[in-house]
Amino acid sequence: MRFTGTDSYVATDDLTVAVNAAVTLERPLLVKGEPGTGKTELARQVSNALRLPMIEWHIKSTTKAQQGLYEYDAVSRLRDSQLGDAKVNDVANYIKRGKLWQAFEADGRVVLLIDEIDKADIEFPNDLLQELDRMEFHVYETGETVRAKHRPIMIITSNNEKELPDAFLRRCFFHYIRFPDIDTMRKIVEVHHPGIKDALLTTALTQFYEIRDQQGLKKKPSTSEVLDWLKLLLAEDLTSEDLKRDGASALPKMHGALLKNEQDVHLFERLAFMARSQR
Structure with missing residues (x-):
């Protein structure tokens, strides 16, 4: 399983080396570079080239790491309980699975894009450290532990708007996309x-x-x-x-x-x- 670029994406030698090194090491590939240099498109092309499904998580300034795992809709459950709806007896009905959960439960390996991670709060990368290391997380409302069936190929992009924590950087393979000559x-x-x-x-x-x-x-x-x-x-x-x-x-x-x-x-x-x- 090696990436060599595609007919619609010109990948330099150092970029293909970085992608394949991250795949071999089973570490997230952190890609930085100027906006418009093809960071997001890289993930899509890796997905196409390796013929793997792709899951995209686009980060905003309001995005929290927990949303990538799951969200518990307590308001809907309270409303349904007031209406006497029987589904309130199963809390799982109110758990919305995030992008990481979707990637972890996939039947085969997937490419997971975490796009523009530097848009989020500075604590966002730190809040994902355990999940990146162990490839699992705990759902407190249901008591279950979600473990990755297959370790996803994770591509994380950053426009360098803010510095990322050292503990997070240690867990990634880093590549800077230089502007093309x-x-x-x-x-x-x-x-x-x-x-x-x-x-x-x-x-x-x-x-x-x-x-x-x-x-x-x-x-x-x-x-x-x-x-x-x-x-x-x-x-x-x-x-x-x-x-x-x-x-x-x-x-x-x-x-x-x-x-x-x-x-x-x-x-x-x-x-x-x-x-x-x-x-």
């Missing part, structure tokens, strides 16, 4: 936009990396954004000549796909103004 980006583009003309791609990627390298940029455009931008260029049937800037503006064509806030747009407008002033 231009050669890797060409391969990624070819997967999503096969047959794109080389002159257009060269000009577009040159402008894209110039934008990313611009000092003072608040939000650098990501891989997903350059793919959207190229899709727009192709839809408008633009050529490499159309992309050439005339000096009146430092902004690229369809720049709204790349620059996502007014500060960055104003930055390039000021650069164009300065360039004209120096002529």
Whole structure:
């Protein structure tokens, strides 16, 4: 059971090594990197490549670790007891199974994605330590212990919004997805936009990396954004000549796909103004 990438996902050598090492060690793979570098998509591609079902747990700022195990609906049980409903006699009727429980009880191995773990409270990772170690947890309301039938392949993503606890990091295999260099980006583009003309791609990627390298940029455009931008260029049937800037503006064509806030747009407008002033 080895991951080597897929036809629709360009995985670098160091990324495939990380995935396979985590699978071999039976440890969660903690993946960090800029937003839009394919962290979430990696889990889906691992699922497809290894032909395993996938369970996705998308973390929000309000998510608690307990929700991944189960939730007990005491309010519904109280209401049903007032109505004389017979199902109140079985507390299991009011237990909602979380994503970890679903992964643990699966008849075969699954890929479990815990997406953007850094969005949650700082205690969230610590609250999962025992479950990650022992692959089991106790349901206090029913008295049962839920144990994993098969250890899931666990992929945890983080955008580095906050530091994760050392105790949690020790239990993971870590990989940082570096932003693709231009050669890797060409391969990624070819997967999503096969047959794109080389002159257009060269000009577009040159402008894209110039934008990313611009000092003072608040939000650098990501891989997903350059793919959207190229899709727009192709839809408008633009050529490499159309992309050439005339000096009146430092902004690229369809720049709204790349620059996502007014500060960055104003930055390039000021650069164009300065360039004209120096002529």
